[in-house]
Amino acid sequence: MLRTRQGSGRTVLAPSTPGPVESLTARPGALPPGTVDLRATVLPPHPDLARTAAEAAAHLAEDPAWGRAPADGIPKLVEQICAYYARRGLPTSPRQIVVTSGAVSGLHLAVRSVTAMGAQVGTENPGYPNTARVITASRRRAVPIDVAEDHAEALIGAVATGRLSAAVLIPDFHNPTGRLLDGEGRARLLRAAARTGTPLIIDETLSGINWRGLPAPPPTAGGGASTLLIGSLSKSLWAGLRIGWVRTSEELADALSHLRLGVDLGVPPLEQHIAAGLLPTMTADGVPHCHEHISDSWELVATTLTELEE
Numbered sequence: 232m233l234r235t236r237q238g239s240g241r242t243v244l245a246p247s248t249p250g251p252v253e254s255l256t257a258r259p260g261a262l263p264p265g266t267v268d269l270r271a272t273v274l275p276p277h278p279d280l281a282r283t284a285a286e287a288a289a290h291l292a293e294d295p296a297w298g299r300a301p302a303d304g305i306p307k308l309v310e311q312i313c314a315y316y317a318r319r320g321l322p323t324s325p326r327q328i329v330v331t332s333g334a335v336s337g338l339h340l341a342v343r344s345v346t347a348m349g350a351q352v353g354t355e356n357p358g359y360p361n362t363a364r365v366i367t368a369s370r371r372r373a374v375p376i377d378v379a380e381d382h383a384e385a386l387i388g389a390v391a392t393g394r395l396s397a398a399v400l401i402p403d404f405h406n407p408t409g410r411l412l413d414g415e416g417r418a419r420l421l422r423a424a425a426r427t428g429t430p431l432i433i434d435e436t437l438s439g440i441n442w443r444g445l446p447a448p449p450p451t452a453g454g455g456a457s458t459l460l461i462g463s464l465s466k467s468l469w470a471g472l473r474i475g476w477v478r479t480s481e482e483l484a485d486a487l488s489h490l491r492l493g494v495d496l497g498v499p500p501l502e503q504h505i506a507a508g509l510l511p512t513m514t515a516d517g518v519p520h521c522h523e524h525i526s527d528s529w530e531l532v533a534t535t536l537t538e539l540e541e
């Protein structure tokens with residue numbers, strides 16, 4: 232599975248495919264029959280999806296604005312996002328929210344709004360492959376923060392150096408380790424960021440995937456630090472919505488919304504109406520509607536791996 236070549240690092244090889252496996256590809260080639268593709272994970276949609284979508288579609292033509300909507304997001308959805316943060320103990324005003332096309336688009340805008348070209352942007356290693364891709368595609372330098380040992384200490388230590396222009400981190404069920412940064416770790420991270428003036432870009436995509444029902448720590452915001460929380464509905468309601476957002480200070484949200492006009496003019500209103508209809512079901516503890524499905528899948532994978540090992 233692992234091929235090491237001196238000077239060119241390591242390549243992961245699947246047993247039955249001739250070439251290297253790319254972690255995320257926009258246009259994947261056909262896989263050999265019988266292959267299970269584990270590079271992208273999707274979860275079952277929310278049980279109310281079809282009904283909510285039908286209701287949203289039925290009223291679309293009554294819209295007096297004929298589909299024209301603010302690029303930042305329709306007010307109905309923005310209000311629901313603010314209410315969701317209020318449930319998690321973080322008061323938020325609509326001016327602090329910019330709705331984006333999924334979390335990745337939000338990450339891209341956030342990185343560009345707080346750093347300059349060539350800046351050093353820290354991110355966890357190992358991490359979600361698209362995070363490093365976002366940083367390098369924006370012509371910033373991705374600085375790996377090694378989290379193999381003590382995750383919290385590694386993040387706090389890296390931010391405390393003051394050498395990073397920003398850090399893009401996943402404290403909520405980190406991809407790929409699944410680790411959750413506790414409340415104390417968050418408070419220390421925020422203090423280090425405030426002291427060194429390092430903006431924190433916090434990817435909360437997985438905050439709603441708390442299938443074991445752990446006590447949910449507060450969002451990673453406050454303590455005098457500049458934070459940009461990146462939200463997404465992909466892992467909580469339905470991946471097909473392609474809805475995410477950035478929650479930050481009003482000033483940064485203004486800057487971000489100007490930047491986004493050079494990228495796109497907003498997320499399709501139909502998806503936003505569906506998201507607004509489903510968001511009230513997202514609870515503060517982050518336990519997903521499909522937690523039994525996740526728990527059964529985990530059980531199956533864990534048992535199969537143990538059997539293979541024996």
Ligand SMILES: Cc1ncc(COP(=O)(O)O)c(C=O)c1O
Pocket residue numbers: 272332333334335336359401406434436437462463464465473474475
């Ligand atoms: C940590 C993390 N961030 C972002 C994403 C992608 O989010 P979105 O579909 O909202 O762009 C994923 C998807 O797996 C993820 O694991």
